[in-house]
Amino acid sequence: GDDLAARKADLAASTQAAIVEVLVKKSVRALQQTGLKTLVVAGGVGANRMLREQLQKDCQALGAKVHYPEPELCTDNGAMIAMAAAMRINAGVETAQKNYAFNVLPRWPLAQIATA
Structure with a gap:
């Protein structure tokens, strides 16, 4: 107790x-x-x-x-990153390029997450 x-x-x-x-x-x-x-x-x-x-x-x-x-x-965007990853995985988007390069997007519209 x-x-x-x-x-x-x-x-x-x-x-x-x-x-x-x-x-x-x-x-x-x-x-x-x-x-x-x-x-x-x-x-x-x-x-x-x-x-x-x-x-x-x-x-x-x-x-x-x-x-x-x-x-x-002072906000933490960990939950937002996790949601974006889940949306991409559910849409079947490749998770990373072979060299793990990615574009930084300070504003990423939800409609583009699963297609970018």
């Missing part, structure tokens, strides 16, 4: 902390190696409060600035 819920919460918090630590370390290392002083965080991960707080702290210590959109604008 409560013990299981607490263990699940601990596991989730530990996983989040480990992921945040890796993302922050890699971001700071990238800033240090490039000499850049600005970091832009985008996508669903940008909504994570722990990540924002740690990046802010570490970037400030480095003399760098970090920018992200408002949390409600």
Whole structure:
């Protein structure tokens, strides 16, 4: 009951902390190696409060600035990519060219997904 819920919460918090630590370390290392002083965080991960707080702290210590959109604008398109893949598979569209090349389409109308 409560013990299981607490263990699940601990596991989730530990996983989040480990992921945040890796993302922050890699971001700071990238800033240090490039000499850049600005970091832009985008996508669903940008909504994570722990990540924002740690990046802010570490970037400030480095003399760098970090920018992200408002949390409600930090969206993850993983579900959209999965839906596009399912639609293409259902339509029998070849999943990838032999060299795995593909065109990037920032706006992909649903009517074209199964034919492109």
